[in-house]
Amino acid sequence: MTKTDHTVNFTLNGEKKTFATRPDEKLLALLRREGYRGTKYGCGQGTCGACTVLLDGRATYACLLYAMQAEGRAVRTIESAGTFDNPSEFQKQLVAAGAVQCGYCIPGMVMSATALMETEAVLEDEIVKEYMDGNLCRCTGYEKIWVALRKTLDKQAAAPARARRKSSSKGSKK
Amino acid sequence: MKLSEFIRPASLAEARKSLRQLGPKGMPLAGGTALHFMPGKTPVTAVDITRLGLSYIKQKGDFFVIGAATPLADIQRYRGPRWAMHEICRRISTHQVRNVSTIGGNIARVFPWADLPVVLLAMDARLVIYSGKEKDMPADEYFSSQPARLFRGGDLLTAVKIPVLKAHHGFGSVKATRNATAFSLVTIAALLELKGGIIKSARVAAGSGIPFPQRLKPVEAALAGKEASTAVFREAAAAAGAAARWVGGEGMSADYIRQLAEVSILDALERAAEFARGRAA
Ligand SMILES: Cc1cc2nc3c(=O)[nH]c(=O)nc-3n(C[C@H](O)[C@H](O)[C@H](O)COP(=O)(O)OP(=O)(O)OC[C@H]3O[C@@H](n4cnc5c(N)ncnc54)[C@H](O)[C@@H]3O)c2cc1C
Ligand code: FES
Ligand code: FES
Numbered sequence: 001m002t003k004t005d006h007t008v009n010f011t012l013n014g015e016k017k018t019f020a021t022r023p024d025e026k027l028l029a030l031l032r033r034e035g036y037r038g039t040k041y042g043c044g045q046g047t048c049g050a051c052t053v054l055l056d057g058r059a060t061y062a063c064l065l066y067a068m069q070a071e072g073r074a075v076r077t078i079e080s081a082g083t084f085d086n087p088s089e090f091q092k093q094l095v096a097a098g099a100v101q102c103g104y105c106i107p108g109m110v111m112s113a114t115a116l117m118e119t120e121a122v123l124e125d126e127i128v129k130e131y132m133d134g135n136l137c138r139c140t141g142y143e144k145i146w147v148a149l150r151k152t153l154d155k156q157a158a159a160p161a162r163a164r165r166k167s168s169s170k171g172s173k174k
Numbered sequence: 175m176k177l178s179e180f181i182r183p184a185s186l187a188e189a190r191k192s193l194r195q196l197g198p199k200g201m202p203l204a205g206g207t208a209l210h211f212m213p214g215k216t217p218v219t220a221v222d223i224t225r226l227g228l229s230y231i232k233q234k235g236d237f238f239v240i241g242a243a244t245p246l247a248d249i250q251r252y253r254g255p256r257w258a259m260h261e262i263c264r265r266i267s268t269h270q271v272r273n274v275s276t277i278g279g280n281i282a283r284v285f286p287w288a289d290l291p292v293v294l295l296a297m298d299a300r301l302v303i304y305s306g307k308e309k310d311m312p313a314d315e316y317f318s319s320q321p322a323r324l325f326r327g328g329d330l331l332t333a334v335k336i337p338v339l340k341a342h343h344g345f346g347s348v349k350a351t352r353n354a355t356a357f358s359l360v361t362i363a364a365l366l367e368l369k370g371g372i373i374k375s376a377r378v379a380a381g382s383g384i385p386f387p388q389r390l391k392p393v394e395a396a397l398a399g400k401e402a403s404t405a406v407f408r409e410a411a412a413a414a415g416a417a418a419r420w421v422g423g424e425g426m427s428a429d430y431i432r433q434l435a436e437v438s439i440l441d442a443l444e445r446a447a448e449f450a451r452g453r454a455a
Binding site: 069 | 177206209222224247264268269270271273
């Protein structure tokens with residue numbers, strides 16, 4: 001029987017990393033203790049979406065994933081999406097729409113929207129709702145988040161295809 | 175469930191060997207989403223089965239073959255001739271859960287709310303089990319009681335085979351919930367075979383709202399040989415009470431759940447008939 005040592009290797013926001021872990025540790029706990037605090041702990045049971053990260057480009061709950069499951073994969077957190085000084089378009093639109101109240105849900109919302117924008121070519125409401133169905137917000141009533149997202153998507157749809165490809169490959173180095 | 179070790183076997187044979195050695199101290203891990211919620215005082219070794227080439231969907235003769243470790247999101251996205259699995263997958267939990275949780279994880283250990291066993295019972299699917307070599311069995315036998323019984327010796331579910339629907343077959347599923355991502359109150363799936371306007375055969379199954387997913391034989395009997403009409407569907411749905419033991423909960427009475435089941439059966443049958451007629455031409 002091949003026992004694994006208690007380390008895990010994966011690409012985190014474009015950089016190859018090795019972390020010591022325990023078989024029981026959730027990816028969310030590992031990320032937060034390693035200083036990636038943008039990913040939030042909300043419910044810890046796969047309902048709220050505050051812990052959403054991308055695993056090989058797909059939105060995933062880090063609270064339901066053992067860190068060991070990320071071996072060899074590409075993990076991206078909110079830290080890869082934008083910074084305070086250089087926010088992403090969606091982050092700018094969220095601020096402009098007044099869609100951030102307590103803000104706890106926002107990193108997860110941004111990561112789900114990132115998966116959407118990088119995966120789907122046609123951004124109709126139905127498909128947008130599907131990608132956002134696992135993120136709860138307890139403050140805003142969603143309307144302003146929806147407005148901000150729709151504006152971001154409409155802007156992306158209007159942008160020339162080349163610029164779109166360039167911006168979507170940002171941070172997804174494997 | 176507490177994990178004491180985490181291993182990544184290189185092959186199916188190696189995974190089975192490890193699980194056999196570990197006995198009750200080992201547990202296959204697919205998406206791992208259910209493992210977090212399983213009680214168990216003694217820690218187990220997780221045996222990761224997601225790196226063994228078990229994630230795929232392909233059409234092979236009269237069947238769609240779905241690898242056991244295929245995420246629900248992939249099944250939802252897949253399109254094949256007369257494919258009907260996407261609707262129910264879209265209704266399971268959230269985008270983030272569907273990206274990770276697998277068809278095998280949903281049916282290897284059946285939780286009361288699981289939706290896929292219902293659909294697979296109605297569709298007359300076959301389940302492929304690896305015990306050194308692969309062997310398949312019909313859904314009726316597989317779901318006759320908790321399937322986890324089949325995997326205690328280290329065997330693994332490797333694939334699910336779903337019959338490709340023929341031109342005169344139709345399928346419909348309904349999942350009644352309180353909100354879009356909630357667990358099901360009642361899930362119904364129906365497969366109808368029509369000839370002219372007549373129902374040649376019917377398979378109707380239910381889950382949630384009853385102790386364990388099962389077929390609704392009295393409902394099926396009320397359909398066979400009859401005209402595929404709303405009146406007949408309504409009459410068949412009324413047999414739901416005799417077909418299973420409906421249970422209430424969360425403030426809902428058993429009688430309410432039964433009524434919900436009747437409405438859902440009618441709805442599923444209408445959808446199945448529409449599927450059969452609409453795509454038969
Ligand atoms: C928030 C939330 C909401 C959900 N809502 C729904 C819902 O509405 N409807 C629904 O149907 N489901 C729902 N689920 C259940 C979800 O679909 C299950 O968690 C999932 O199906 C388990 O799949 P997994 O791949 O993560 O399995 P795992 O957690 O990896 O495994 C589950 C069990 O199956 C065993 N197992 C897995 N694969 C195999 C195999 N190939 N051979 C033998 N044994 C195996 C494991 O050992 C374990 O005992 C929900 C889950 C969550 C977290
Ligand atoms: S903390 Fe992971 S979904 Fe709520
Ligand atoms: S802004 Fe507070 S939870 Fe969304």
